[in-house]
Amino acid sequence: MKARLRMLPEVREALAAGEPVVALESTIITHGMPAPRNLETARAVEAAVRDGGAAPATIAILDGRISVGLDAEDLERLAAEQDVAKVSRADLPAVLAGGGAGSTTVAATMICADLAGIRVFATGGIGGVHRGADQSFDVSADLQELGRTPVAVVCAGAKAILDLPKTLEVLETLGVPVIGYGTDDLPAFYSRSCGLKAPLRRDTAAAIAAVMAAKWELGLGGGLVIANPVPEGHDIPAAAIATHIDAALAEAAAQGIQGKAVTPFLLARLEQLTGGASLEANIALVLNNARLAAEIAVAYAGVERLAVPASHPRG
Numbered sequence: 001m002k003a004r005l006r007m008l009p010e011v012r013e014a015l016a017a018g019e020p021v022v023a024l025e026s027t028i029i030t031h032g033m034p035a036p037r038n039l040e041t042a043r044a045v046e047a048a049v050r051d052g053g054a055a056p057a058t059i060a061i062l063d064g065r066i067s068v069g070l071d072a073e074d075l076e077r078l079a080a081e082q083d084v085a086k087v088s089r090a091d092l093p094a095v096l097a098g099g100g101a102g103s104t105t106v107a108a109t110m111i112c113a114d115l116a117g118i119r120v121f122a123t124g125g126i127g128g129v130h131r132g133a134d135q136s137f138d139v140s141a142d143l144q145e146l147g148r149t150p151v152a153v154v155c156a157g158a159k160a161i162l163d164l165p166k167t168l169e170v171l172e173t174l175g176v177p178v179i180g181y182g183t184d185d186l187p188a189f190y191s192r193s194c195g196l197k198a199p200l201r202r203d204t205a206a207a208i209a210a211v212m213a214a215k216w217e218l219g220l221g222g223g224l225v226i227a228n229p230v231p232e233g234h235d236i237p238a239a240a241i242a243t244h245i246d247a248a249l250a251e252a253a254a255q256g257i258q259g260k261a262v263t264p265f266l267l268a269r270l271e272q273l274t275g276g277a278s279l280e281a282n283i284a285l286v287l288n289n290a291r292l293a294a295e296i297a298v299a300y301a302g303v304e305r306l307a308v309p310a311s312h313p314r315g
Contacts, residue, residue: 004065008070008071010055012069015116020053022297024045024058025121026059026060026070026078028041029078030103031263031264033267039075041286042075042079052290052295056069059113061103062077064096064098064100068112078103085100085103086105087102088260106145109121113151114150119300121152122292122294123153124159125156125157127158128159128164128171129143129162129166130161131163131249132163133163138262143176146225147222149223150223152212153225155226155227157229160238161245161248161263168196176222176225178224178225179208179227180229181201182229187227189230205298212296213303228288230281230288231288241270247269
């Protein structure tokens, strides 16, 4: 496995010393935001993690290896390169074997973070059950990954374009704790609330780290969702964004857009329909999640130092 991993020295040294590290996905650079905001945001997110006392580890596939931590040149390369593969669990072996470049989704980032020994991951929003999944069977691999891979995912909830009640039901079935950070309401990416209640609530990073430790010490395996609401002043009310989502979904269906292409299309279309407000909300929530993830990583590193040696089950 060592031959497949390329680890940035900053990340390797932090992990070896038991210092906090936060994994970051790379699809935000290649598929989530337009240039030049994608590269600007990637740099700002890494800076936010460092300011919080943790080492950032942006993860991508470069030249047939899993790169855990990207330097400035790597970030610029990803931002500029065309036709970068969007990599989830099913694609990871083929992209690695092919020797090309790939950006990691939530699922693939969790897999790679686990391989590297990183337990905290910050992203924008997780995937889930798509609307109409009873006909299309379109369910994100993120959900099963959360059920099997021991990484805490700090996000602004599931993406608002999804069927949120069904997504929450699947997470419960898979035994994934969904924790609202400082809120009783379930955030929905652009919106601080979607009308659903968060199954659990914790108000501090230390309390979240304690849940992580307890879950894995019990041998339960799998991940956790830490649902962190988009900052006030950047949120878009659920009713307002719903109108735009319905219009964008109708356009995607009319154009025959399916599978992995749906989310990038919808995000780009929503930016147009909201006059840029959705992009600004996306950037604000990603930065907010990075800050919280750094706090949680610092708290969890402290828990691990105090604990007797324990394994982190992958089941």
